[in-house]
Amino acid sequence: MSLRFRVLGSGSTGNATLVEGEGVRILLDAGLGPRELAERLQSIGVDPASVDAIFLSHEHQDHSKGAASFSRKWGVRICGSRGTYAAMGLGAETIAGYDVLEPGAGRAVGALTVRGIPIPHDAAGPYAFVVANGGATLGHATDFGHFPTALLDAFRECDAVLVESNHDPDLLRRSAYPWSLKERILGPRGHVSNAEVARYLARGLGDVCRTLVLAHLSQTNNHPELAEATAVDALRRRGRTEVAVSITNADGTGWIAVGQPPPAGQPGGGKQLRLF
Ligand SMILES: [Zn+2]
Numbered sequence: 579m580s581l582r583f584r585v586l587g588s589g590s591t592g593n594a595t596l597v598e599g600e601g602v603r604i605l606l607d608a609g610l611g612p613r614e615l616a617e618r619l620q621s622i623g624v625d626p627a628s629v630d631a632i633f634l635s636h637e638h639q640d641h642s643k644g645a646a647s648f649s650r651k652w653g654v655r656i657c658g659s660r661g662t663y664a665a666m667g668l669g670a671e672t673i674a675g676y677d678v679l680e681p682g683a684g685r686a687v688g689a690l691t692v693r694g695i696p697i698p699h700d701a702a703g704p705y706a707f708v709v710a711n712g713g714a715t716l717g718h719a720t721d722f723g724h725f726p727t728a729l730l731d732a733f734r735e736c737d738a739v740l741v742e743s744n745h746d747p748d749l750l751r752r753s754a755y756p757w758s759l760k761e762r763i764l765g766p767r768g769h770v771s772n773a774e775v776a777r778y779l780a781r782g783l784g785d786v787c788r789t790l791v792l793a794h795l796s797q798t799n800n801h802p803e804l805a806e807a808t809a810v811d812a813l814r815r816r817g818r819t820e821v822a823v824s825i826t827n828a829d830g831t832g833w834i835a836v837g838q839p840p841p842a843g844q845p846g847g848g849k850q851l852r853l854f
């Protein structure tokens with residue numbers, strides 16, 4: 579029932595997360611260039627051709643940029659919503675194959691099951707993912723404007739949760755971004771803020787969750803310390819000091835185990851875990 583993951587890249591420069599369990603490897607998003615993606619895998623001893631499937635959350639470049647070329651070069655099938663397929667124009671490109679993931683339905687890849695949960699974002703058919711291997715479950719959601727009930731329900735049983743903590747609204751309002759872009763990010767189909775994540779942690783985080791990763795932080799409109807402090811404070815107020823909190827930046831993380839207590843002397847047990 580082993581399950582572990584590591585973020586290979588996060589944020590506007592490119593998102594990809596490798597998930598591994600029972601000899602099965604999947605990528606959640608492929609937003610790095612195909613060569614960069616292959617190099618990051620090889621640098622951790624993973625043969626790109628050994629990846630069993632790429633699951634795409636949505637068509638935006640920072641999540642999909644390397645998908646088609648990687649699929650073609652390494653013979654890896656892509657899986658995602660019908661909307662993502664149409665929006666990427668994949669029909670015109672040669673890829674190893676595309677499997678449609680219906681909303682809420684599970685897809686088995688070896689021992690792993692991946693479920694696509696519809697989330698509110700200005701894309702064609704965006705998904706959060708729940709990856710399960712037996713009793714170990716990971717929830718993975720970036721690029722969404724608010725927490726819908728279906729996402730809260732799907733994540734309630736997750737042992738580890740990765741969510742975006744994109745911006746601080748005050749920093750965003752004061753930034754040099756054009757107003758139209760600020761409106762898009764702040765809107766209900768944009769990105770969630772540190773405060774929205776804090777509200778989720780205060781009210782929605784499931785009792786079984788022991789690992790929280792904050793991802794997709796804006797380099798312009800957020801500070802890692804601010805995102806981390808906001809989340810830790812929300813957890814502390816709820817008495818959830820057993821949840822290990824970490825933040826990923828563009829360089830990703832090390833391996834993070836899902837559903838297993840951290841070994842003695844390792845982060846966890848209320849300590850914060852800094853992985854970059
Ligand atoms: Zn994004």
Ligand SMILES: [Zn+2]
Binds near residue numbers: 636638699701721
């Ligand atoms: Zn997006």
